[in-house]
Every structure is written in C-alpha cells, then in structure tokens.
Amino acid sequence: MRPSLSGLLTGLATVAALLLAAPAAHAADPPLRDLATAKNKVIGTAVTGSKLTGTYGEIAGREFNWLTPGNAMKWGSVEPTRGNFNWTEADQIVDFAEAHDQDVRGHTLVWHSQNPSWLDNGTWTPAQLSQLMNDHIALEVGRYKGRLAAWDVVNEPFNEDGTYRQTLWYNGLGADYIAQALTAARAADPAAKLYINDYNVEGVNAKSTALYNLVRDLKARGVPIDGVGLQAHLILGQVPSTLQQNIQRFADLGVDVAITELDIRMQLPSTAAKLAQQRTEYDAVVKACVAVARCTGVTVWGFTDSDSWIPDTFPGQGAATPYDENYAPKPAYYGIATALGGTVTEPPVPTGCSAVYSVPNQWNTGFTGQVTISCAAGSSLSSWRVAWTFGAGQQVGQAWNANCVQTGTAVSCSNASWNGSVPSGGSVSFGFNGTWSGSNPVPTVTLG
Numbered sequence: 170m171r172p173s174l175s176g177l178l179t180g181l182a183t184v185a186a187l188l189l190a191a192p193a194a195h196a197a198d199p200p201l202r203d204l205a206t207a208k209n210k211v212i213g214t215a216v217t218g219s220k221l222t223g224t225y226g227e228i229a230g231r232e233f234n235w236l237t238p239g240n241a242m243k244w245g246s247v248e249p250t251r252g253n254f255n256w257t258e259a260d261q262i263v264d265f266a267e268a269h270d271q272d273v274r275g276h277t278l279v280w281h282s283q284n285p286s287w288l289d290n291g292t293w294t295p296a297q298l299s300q301l302m303n304d305h306i307a308l309e310v311g312r313y314k315g316r317l318a319a320w321d322v323v324n325e326p327f328n329e330d331g332t333y334r335q336t337l338w339y340n341g342l343g344a345d346y347i348a349q350a351l352t353a354a355r356a357a358d359p360a361a362k363l364y365i366n367d368y369n370v371e372g373v374n375a376k377s378t379a380l381y382n383l384v385r386d387l388k389a390r391g392v393p394i395d396g397v398g399l400q401a402h403l404i405l406g407q408v409p410s411t412l413q414q415n416i417q418r419f420a421d422l423g424v425d426v427a428i429t430e431l432d433i434r435m436q437l438p439s440t441a442a443k444l445a446q447q448r449t450e451y452d453a454v455v456k457a458c459v460a461v462a463r464c465t466g467v468t469v470w471g472f473t474d475s476d477s478w479i480p481d482t483f484p485g486q487g488a489a490t491p492y493d494e495n496y497a498p499k500p501a502y503y504g505i506a507t508a509l510g511g512t513v514t515e516p517p518v519p520t521g522c523s524a525v526y527s528v529p530n531q532w533n534t535g536f537t538g539q540v541t542i543s544c545a546a547g548s549s550l551s552s553w554r555v556a557w558t559f560g561a562g563q564q565v566g567q568a569w570n571a572n573c574v575q576t577g578t579a580v581s582c583s584n585a586s587w588n589g590s591v592p593s594g595g596s597v598s599f600g601f602n603g604t605w606s607g608s609n610p611v612p613t614v615t616l617g
C-alpha cells in the first residue's frame with residue numbers, strides 16, 4: 170500500500186517533534202541517583218520548599234536521593250521571633266524527601282549568618298548563650314529525630330587563615346562552642362551523622378588544615394563528630410588540584426567526607442567553551458569523591474540556574490549549576506553522570522531552532538507553563554509559532570509574550586509583535602497560566 174499524503178505528513182511531523190524534543194533523550198538516561206547508588210554514593214541538591222512542584226519537583230525527585238533545605242532549617246527561618254516557630258517549609262521538604270525515598274541533610278544549626286535579629290542583637294551572658302544554643306539544637310534536632318540522615322551542626326567556623334571566625338558563639342563561649350553543639354546534637358538524635366561544614370576547605374590550605382586539626386582534636390577528646398562537609402562553591406578554572414588528597418586526609422582521621430554545596434560559577438554570558446570546561450570540572454570534583462571510600466557523595470547547591478544564590482551575590486556571574494534556567498540539563502549534568510559511571514546518551518550539539526516546554530510552577534488546580542524558543546549559532550527566526558496537544562485535559566488561560574489559542578486539546582501560540590525575532594545563538598520565552606486536574610504531563614511541542 171502506498172503511504173497516503175496525510176500519513177506522510179504525520180510521519181514528518183513525528184520526526185520533527187523528535188528532533189525538537191531533546192529532553193526526551195535525557196529522560197531515557199538513568200537518573201543520577203541510580204548511578205550514584207551503584208557507586209555506593211549519594212547525589213543531593215539544595216532545594217526551596219515552595220518550588221517542589223511541576224518540573225522542579227519532578228527533577229528533584231527523579232535525579233537526586235539526598236536533599237538539603239537551602240534556607241528552611243536555618244535559625245532565622247524556624248524561629249524568626251523568639252518563641253515563635255515556623256516549620257512549614259522544613260516539614261514540607263522532609264515530607265517530600267520521604268515520599269521520594271530520599272535522605273535529608275539538616276542545614277544548619279550553629280552559624281554566624283541568617284540568625285534571627287532577636288538573637289544577633291541580644292546581649293547574652295555566656296551561660297545564656299550556651300542555654301540558647303543547646304535548647305535550639307535540642308528542639309530542632311529533636312523535632313526531626315530519626316528522620317534526618319545528617320546535620321551540618323556547625324557551619325563555617327573558620328577564617329581563611331585558619332583562625333576561628335569571631336562570631337556570636339565564639340566570642341561568647343570560646344572554641345568549645347563546637348564541642349558543646351556536637352554533644353547536644355548527638356543527645357537529640359543519636360542516629361544522625363554530625364558534620365562540621367565550611368567553604369574554601371576543598372584543597373589543602375591553611376583553612377582546611379585548621380579544620381583538620383580541629384576534627385583530629387575533637388576525635389581525640391571523644392566529642393561526637395562523624396563527618397566533614399566541604400561546601401565547594403568553586404570558580405570555573407579554579408578547582409583545587411589537591412581536592413582528592415584533602416578528602417583522603419580527612420577520611421584517614423576516621424570521619425566521613427561529603428561535598429555539600431557544589432556549584433561552579435563563571436562570568437556571564439556562558440559560552441559553549443565555558444560550559445564544556447564546567448562539565449570537565451564537575452566530572453573532576455565528583456570523581457575525586459568517588460575515588461575515596463569515605464566520601465559519601467556530592468550535593469549541588471541548587472540544581473538549576475533559576476534557583477542559585479550566585480547571581481544575587483556575585484553580579485555578572487552565574488550558570489553555576491547542572492541545569493539551565495529552563496530545566497534543560499547542561500554539559501555539567503553529563504559531567505556528573507559520567508563521573509558516576511554513566512554512559513549517557515547526550516543530546517546532539519544543537520543546530521537550528523527548537524522549543525522547550527516546562528512547568529515552573531504548579532498548584533492544586535493551576536499551573537504556569539513556559540516555552541523557550543532557542544536558536545543555535547547560525548540559525549535565526551523572524552517569526553514563530555509553537556503548537557502542542559494537551560494529553561490530560563489541561564487548558565491554557567492567559568498567556569504573556571505570545572498569542573495562544575486552544576481548540577479542543579490543540580494549542581497554538583504565535584509570537585507577540587515584539588518578540589518574533591530570535592537571533593542566532595539567542596532565545597525568547599513566553600508563559601501562560603493554565604488549569605489541570607489529575608495529572609499534568611509535559612506535552613511534546615513543535616516549532617513552526
């Protein structure tokens with residue numbers, strides 16, 4: 170039988186849809202968490218509780234087996250005014266983790282930053298300070314007793330030169346606040362692994378040596394300390410060459426090591442060359458952990474560039490995480506996957522123009538959809554139309570930066586008057602509010 174014209178056209182449309190649906194190839198790769206488990210490691214991400222729906226929630230649940238609340242468990246978040254507690258976001262993250270068979274790293278109990286102002290601005294005697302710290306630990310660790318795998322008990326205790334940071338805690342209680350905090354945390358949850366966590370301690374240097382000496386002394390005194398967290402907020406091109414050696418020396422003290430806050434920032438705009446270098450560096454960091462038995466795993470500090478602290482803190486820098494702002498995996502993602510032993514199907518180097526659909530936000534009956542139209546170098550558009558078919562009864566409502574019409578299940582969106590042109594190497598996005606019930610699967614989009 171000769172193929173009919175309409176059959177041929179459907180076939181062509183299917184090929185076009187497959188070419189345009191790069192994330193589908195990615196979805197077929199084994200998730201990072203499966204690769205990590207096969208290596209006896211964990212792979213984690215910092216998360217924001219309010220975002221754990223839609224595409225963000227899908228990726229967080231699918232790819233990672235550890236979560237760290239990025240801010241939700243900090244003292245300023247949980248006790249903003251004295252005696253008034255807010256556990257909503259922290260509880261939400263722990264519940265999400267349990268529903269997705271993930272472990273949680275509590276972050277963080279005793280720190281100099283993000284404390285409530287009543288604590289920072291109070292005048293306390295050493296005895297009062299000690300009581301406040303011990304009560305806080307007993308309450309927060311006790312609340313999650315048996316549910317959290319680890320705690321960053323003390324965060325960032327050192328200066329760059331290896332002296333102790335002058336903080337509320339150090340100034341009031343001396344260096345022994347660290348031993349006190351660890352002892353209180355052990356009493357509140359004997360099963361949780363207790364960590365000291367710091368940044369710029371990834372390579373062998375004055376700061377990491379101070380941390381090393383502290384851990385050695387705590388162990389010698391019998392103070393409960395199970396691990397060291399190397400945050401790893403790194404800069405492209407500056408991964409310390411002594412990373413693995415440093416992990417090994419801590420392991421040799423008889424503690425676990427975790428890479429707790431990995432990101433690798435770069436000067437914007439990102440280029441293919443910078444992203445390729447970033448991939449190599451993510452691969453190298455994860456490999457250094459894989460190479461040391463007592464390195465438990467790696468947590469990234471936000472998995473998407475849309476949920477990263479970098480652009481706010483270092484203006485002009487960013488692109489530090491393994492997924493871009495539209496939830497597409499970047500080369501860095503494949504760096505992590507290959508370091509964990511994955512043989513990944515990489516999407517081909519993009520050519521032409523394509524459209525990617527994501528769900529940045531979703532609530533009981535509504536959601537926000539986003540579509541980004543990107544053109545690789547050498548291609549451009551002067552107008553565009555994106556179409557898809559909803560598979561579960563979703564309905565498009567108000568759209569912005571595009572004109573959308575829905576007929577039955579078919580949606581068609583064309584550019585607004587001001588954003589028809591997509592330059593070579595550039596992208597434009599539009600969004601819409603929609604409704605859903607039951608499920609909200611991501612449709613395959615075609616660009617015409």
Ligand code: G2I
Nearest residue numbers: 239240276277282283324368400402430470477478
């Ligand atoms: O600073 C990067 C990290 C360094 N190690 C300890 C981590 O706990 C720390 O995380 C960051 C969070 O990722 C940021 O999200 O800690 C910052 C505070 O030092 C967090 O930034 C704060 C902003 O400063 C606040 O304005 C904002 O209200 O995040 C808050 C919640 O979004």
